[in-house]
Amino acid sequence: MFNALVVTKDDEGKTHAAVQQLSEADLPQAEVTVAVEYSTVNYKDGLCIGPGGGLVRKYPHVPGIDFAGTVESSDDPRYKPGDKVVLTGWRVGEAHWGGYSQKARVLADWLVPLPEGLSTRQAMAVGTAGFTAMLCVMALEDHGLKPGHGPVLVTGAAGGVGSVATAILANLGHEVAAVTGRPDTEGYLRSLGATQIVPREELTEITRKPLESETWSGCVDAVGGAMLGRVLKQMKYGCSVAAVGLAGGAAIEGALITPFILRGVNLLGIDSVMRPYADRVRAWERIAKDLPMDKLEAMVHPATLSDLPGLGRDILKGQVKGRVVVDVN
Ligand code: NDP
Numbered sequence: 200m201f202n203a204l205v206v207t208k209d210d211e212g213k214t215h216a217a218v219q220q221l222s223e224a225d226l227p228q229a230e231v232t233v234a235v236e237y238s239t240v241n242y243k244d245g246l247c248i249g250p251g252g253g254l255v256r257k258y259p260h261v262p263g264i265d266f267a268g269t270v271e272s273s274d275d276p277r278y279k280p281g282d283k284v285v286l287t288g289w290r291v292g293e294a295h296w297g298g299y300s301q302k303a304r305v306l307a308d309w310l311v312p313l314p315e316g317l318s319t320r321q322a323m324a325v326g327t328a329g330f331t332a333m334l335c336v337m338a339l340e341d342h343g344l345k346p347g348h349g350p351v352l353v354t355g356a357a358g359g360v361g362s363v364a365t366a367i368l369a370n371l372g373h374e375v376a377a378v379t380g381r382p383d384t385e386g387y388l389r390s391l392g393a394t395q396i397v398p399r400e401e402l403t404e405i406t407r408k409p410l411e412s413e414t415w416s417g418c419v420d421a422v423g424g425a426m427l428g429r430v431l432k433q434m435k436y437g438c439s440v441a442a443v444g445l446a447g448g449a450a451i452e453g454a455l456i457t458p459f460i461l462r463g464v465n466l467l468g469i470d471s472v473m474r475p476y477a478d479r480v481r482a483w484e485r486i487a488k489d490l491p492m493d494k495l496e497a498m499v500h501p502a503t504l505s506d507l508p509g510l511g512r513d514i515l516k517g518q519v520k521g522r523v524v525v526d527v528n
Contacts, residue, residue, distance in 0.1 A: 202527070203300035204504050206248060208258040216248050216262075216508045226304040227296055230275040233284060233305065235268040236319040238298035239326035240502070240510045240523040241359060242446065247293055248511030254293040262507075264291060265326040266298025266527075267319035275307035283313035285483065287327045288472040299507060301527050311479050314487040324499045324522050325486055328359025331471040333482045333490070335360075335419040335441035336367050338467045342439040346372035348416040349435060350395060353377050354402070355421035355446050357384040362521045364419040365391045366494040367486075376415070378402060378426070384520060391494050402426045405453035410461065417441075424448025431458040431466065439465035446517060498522045 205219040226232070246252030247262035255262075270282040278284065289309040291297045296304075313322055325333075336344075344351070351368050355361040356377035368375045369392020377388040380399035388396060403425045413435040420427050421444035428451050430440060458464040474482075498521030502510060506525070513519050 201301035202504060203261050204248070204263070204507050206251075206255070206258060206260045206262060214250050214258070216511070218504045221300070223302065226302060229304045230307045231273045231278050231284075231305055231310060232271045233266065233268045233286075233303050233310075234271045235266045235298055235301055235303050235527050237268070237323035238263045238266045238525040238527055239323045239328075240507070240514055240519065240525065241265065241327045242444070242514055243327075244292065245511040245514040247297075248507055249515070256294050261296040261300050262292045263298030263300065264288065264293065265323060266303055267313060267322040268303070269319075271302070273307065277307050278310065283319060284310045285313050285319070285322045286310050287330050287479075288474065290472060299504060299525070299527065308476070311476070311483055314483040316487045317483075320524060321492060321495060323524050324495050325363065325490070326359065326522060327471055328522065329363035329486065329490070329495075330479075330482055331443055331469060332360045332363035332367060332419065333486050334471055334474065334478070335364060335443050335469050336371070337482060337485065338441050338469060339417045339419070339439055342465055342467065343437065344373075344417040344439065350374040350376040350415060351417040351419070352397070352415040352430060353393070353419045354426055354430070355444065356388055356393065357381050357520050358421060358446065358517070359519070359522050360419070360421040360443055362391060362498045363490065363495075365393050366498075367490050368419075369393065370489055370491050370494070373417075378422070380517070381520075387497075387520065390497055399426075402429045403447070404429075406432075408432065409455050409457035413462070419443065422447035423451065425452040427451045428453035431464055434458060434462060434464045437463045439467050441467045441469050443469040495522075499524050501526065503527075
């Protein structure tokens with residue numbers, strides 16, 4: 200028997216999340232059984248711990264879109280007992296049972312070997328949020344981002360994606376401007392390497408102007424909404440925004456075509472869920488190399504399985520700072 204956070208749905212359609220004991224026979228059919236060591240809390244986890252936001256297909260459900268641990272048994276030649284592995288995405292924790300459990304059973308295709316130099320705990324301090332932040336940085340670099348060309352803007356900076364993006368960009372030698380709606384996070388954001396703090400309200404007013412002053416050499420945008428509409432108008436000539444999230448709205452409000460056709464601005468879409476294996480390996484290797492581990496540690500808030508219902512509510516309200524690491528044991 201082992202412990203897991205199980206979400207059930209009652210006859211009135213209300214969901215309830217509680218730690219329960221499960222047996223191996225309860226786990227879904229798949230190739231690799233993993234003894235999970237750590238998981239984490241992302242925005243999507245908040246949805247799946249609660250009413251599901253349309254992501255969860257069947258109840259009872261075990262959420263947890265990320266986990267890291269040790270292979271216990273494997274029917275696939277790529278993995279053997281004792282291998283350290285990490286999993287993010289592939290709709291694990293949404294359509295499939297996830298990492299809020301001491302054991303998980305998944306397809307071998309969904310796993311990535313833990314990169315050299317990272318522990319399972321560090322991998323979950325990174326999690327989907329940090330992995331996606333790295334994908335954003337890689338996409339910006341692939342489109343010409345180089346240090347020394349002006350500040351890179353990070354929106355939703357005190358959140359998971361934003362915190363890791365700030366630390367990676369600063370470590371790579373970029374000047375980082377961090378947008379936050381929480382003024383009390385200024386010290387934290389500066390400790391990650393941000394040199395400029397932009398209050399959220401400076402970027403949420405919708406303007407009619409077709410363009411604003413050319414300010415940013417790149418942007419990692421976790422917020423969307425009115426902020427993304429404004430940021431596009433403030434990008435320097437030929438520079439790019441990596442659009443990764445919608446914490447502030449699913450539409451691009453107030454956006455115009457002008458930044459694209461007069462300044463050659465690029466809007467790069469970033470998805471981490473279905474990302475092909477080769478990109479995943481490349482991103483995890485870059486994380487191990489380019490994310491300073493002392494800064495990662497400064498983002499971590501430790502938690503246990505029983506803390507998850509409260510943390511799920513907090514992340515949906517934008518109240519989680521940095522990265523939660525869940526020790527499932
Ligand atoms: P967090 O909740 O940790 O961070 C989001 C941050 O956005 C908050 O901390 C807050 O930052 C800011 N924010 C929240 N609400 C608003 C608002 N109404 N207006 C402006 N800013 C706001 O979430 P994550 O970092 O884990 O995820 C960020 C976004 O990225 C989510 O939308 C998530 O779904 C998406 N995502 C997408 C992925 C992909 O594959 N494309 C993968 C991972 C995440 P502050 O307090 O500093 O202002």
